[in-house]
Amino acid sequence: MRHGLISESQEADRFSEKQPLDVFKGTDHPDLEKGVAAISNVLKTLPMRPGVYRMYDSKGNILYVGKARALKNRVANYTQISGLSRRIQRMVSQTRSMTIVTTTTESEALLLEAQLIKRYRPPYNILLRDDKSFPYILLKEEGTFPQFPSLQRHRGVRRAKGHYYGPFASADSVTLTLNSLQKLFLLRSCSDSFFRNRKRPCLLYQIKRCSAPCVDRISDADYHDLVVDTRDFLAGKSTNVQQKLVSSMEQASDAQNYELAAVYRDRLRALTFIQNHQAINSGNLSNTDIFGVESRAGLVCIQVFFIRNRQNWGHHAYFLNHVDDQALPDVLQSFLGQFYEDKIAPKDILTNYIPSDTEVLEEALSSQRGYKVKFHQPQRGDLKKLLDNAVRNAKEAIERRLAEASTQQQLLKEMVDLFHLDKMPDRIEVYDNSHIMGTNMVGAMIVAGPEGFRRNSYRKFNIKSQTINPGDDFEMMREVLTRRFSRLERSDPDRSSGEWPDLLLVDGGKGQVRAVKEILAEQGISDVSIVGISKGPDRHAGREHFHLVDGSEYALPPNSGLLFYLQRLRDEAHRFAIGTHRARRAKNMTASPLDDVPGIGPTRKKALLLHFGTARDVKNASLPELEKVNGISSAIAQQIYDFFHNSPA
Incomplete structure (x- = not known):
């Protein structure tokens, strides 16, 4: 049940961070008074129990999700305006209602909070932006041929029966490891249908990455031995596997079977490569995650290292949003709750900051996993060196991000001067079309900002109109822009969502720019800047011309950084459009x-x-x-x- 008051919409921009704090002090500000009143109304019925609360604005959008050991005490803090930061005061000023869910324990509230944050992504919560699932290696032991388990990469829900090893930090880490494992253990990686229909060995057998059980080039017993060796190695027992390979190589050599000895030698080399690659800084740790947290210039980076079975499965850097006024232990606690919501937590976790409410977090993770999960903050020795390495990587990641941001800011400033823009663009939308002789026509939109490409905002448009002549790019663009901006006008007429573009880039010259201007004018939109990018003489890359709505035309020097940036935007839109077109064409080719x-x-x-x-x-x-x-x-x-x-x- 939702509690509180519902009233007219209030624009968040009125409560800019640039406003002095005095604007929000006391309860004499009308919007702040309404927010406090809504929260106070909820306080009357709140229990002294653990639970989760959600704050809503006047439109019913979720502003914030929080958890509490005692709901009444925690929510009451939001009525003490003088003790709140400007950001939280702004949130209170927008709050018009709340939803309350009580839980049995605080650890249950923590888990529910993490799930709700990931589901709704509220604007005032610390958000884990990179929400991908990490890849694993799967030794699959089910299917039509369970006697011949396959070794393959896996991402997503773990439904298949078998052994999962990971997580790996990236797909590249999995590919590198899988290639070496194929050379080392020669297990099949094909699907059951492919395996069933083979009449002769495939290419993987020829390049010595598979033992070809599909055509009986290896016995069931010998293949089983390879599976056992694979399990042992991925479980951290690489010494046993190494000794076994050395012994087999020596026996083959003594029997003067030098060809077989060379096979074992190559497998030993593959084993050594994996050991060297994965044993970097792993020490004697078994299953451990290492979190290095660093903050600088308003950026918070968390560098994660994964150690599994004494092997380093790689690392990944996260940059967090909405952490301006948060202490790093609080940031880490919110991050970990979301991070482990769909991942397996190891027994030991190393951090350079102990998260707030550590006991609650440990209890929540332990109850999920069925074993004791413990946080450690080592102060000396090898574990401290490992942790320092993670922190150093986090610092370097922030330095790289700041350097990239500085370069990006400079490019955007140059763009303002070149295209006579009113302000530095925060949202750039780039449009392109793709088709083959008028078939499977699609439009594509990519989005970029000061931080780089915003891939979550990319959109594809299947051209629906039956009256468009095949290959008519102008009419295709008309349909794409009409659908895009009419939908935007309906969902965000007051332009407060940040979804409205500051600049449109279109692939084309004066004709395309003029057409786009007319299309937007038909919808009453005249304040969005438009720039066309056309190939220069002989259509050579590096000699592009840029066209504005006033008819002016510009070219940039071939070594210009801004030119390279604009080419990247154009090429990314082209890549996305072609990929969308190919996917649609492939689907239609199999249609019946x-x-x-x-x-x-x-x-x-x-x-x-x-x-x-x-x-x-x-x-x-x-x-x-x-x-x-x-x-x-x-x-x-x-x-x-x-x-x-x-x-x-």
Whole structure:
């Protein structure tokens, strides 16, 4: 149930961070008074129990998700205006209602808070921006051929039966390790359907990355031995595997079977490569995650290292948003709650800051995993060196981010001068179209800002209009922009969401710029800057011309940093448009006329194709012939017949 008051919308921009703190002191500000009143109304019914609270603005949008050991005490803090930071005062000024959920323990509240933050991504919470699932290596032991387990990469929900090893920091780490594991253990990596239909060994066997169990080039017993060796190695028992390979190589050499000895030698080299790559700084740790937290110039970076079975599975850097007035232990606690919401926490976690409410966090993670999870802040020895390495990496990541941001800011300033913009653009939208001779027409939009590409904001548009002439780029752009801005006008008429662009870049010259200006004018939009990018003489990259709505045209020196940046934007839009077009074309290539017949699902479609052979034969079949198909009733047969014979298609 939602508590509190609902009133008119208030613009968040009125409460800019640039405003002096005095504006928010006391409760004499009208919006602040309304927020405090809404919170005070909720306080009347709050219990002294653990739970989670959500704050909403006047439109019903979630502003913040928080957890508390005692809800009444925690929420009461928001009514003490003088003790709040400017950012939290602004949040209170926008609050018009709250939702309360009580829990049995504080650890349950912590887990629920993390789930809600990841689901709703409230603007006033510390957000874990990179929300990808980490890749794993899967030794899959189920399927049609369980006696021949496969070794493959895996990302997402762990439904398949088998052993999972990871997480790895990146797909590159998995690829590198998998390639070496294939050389070392020769386990298959193919699907069951591919395995079933092989008549001769595939290329992986030829390059000595598979033992070809599909065509009996290895016995079941020998393949089982390879599986056992793989499990031992990935479980950290690499010494046993190494000794076994050395012994086998010596035996083959003593028997003067030098070819086999060379095979074992190559496998030993692969083993040594993996050990050297993964043992960097791992020490004697078994299963441990290491978090190095560093803050500088308003940026907070958390560098994560993954140690599994005494092997280093790589590292990853996270940059957090909305942490301006947060202490680093609080930031770390919020981050860890979200980080481990869908990942397996190891027994030991090293950090250079002990997160706030450590006991609650340990209890929550331990209850999830079924074993004791413990945080450590080492002060000396090898563990301290490992932690210092993570912190140093976090510092270097921040330095790189600041250097990139400085360069990006300079480029945007140059863009303001070149294109006569009113302000430095915060949101740049780039549009492109793709088709082949007018088929599978798509439009694409990419978004960039001061921090780089915003891939979560990319959009694709399947061209729906049936009146567009094949390959008419102007009409395709008209449909894309009309759909884009009409939807934006409906969802955000007061332009407070940050989704409105400051600059539109289109692939084309004066004609495209003029057309885009007319399209926007038809929708009453005249304050968005438009720039066209066209290839220069001979269509050579590096000689692009830039066209403005006033008819002026510019070119940049071939070594200009701004030129390289604008080319990157144009090329990224082109890449995204082509990828979208290819995906649509591939889907259409596998489409069947039977897909459009009402009431025909995969089972009936399969029965029809098995009976007639092709979709064309189904289309040309008579009603009595359709009725003979297993699983097709007289009514369904009549429906299929009517669809093909009465439809305009």
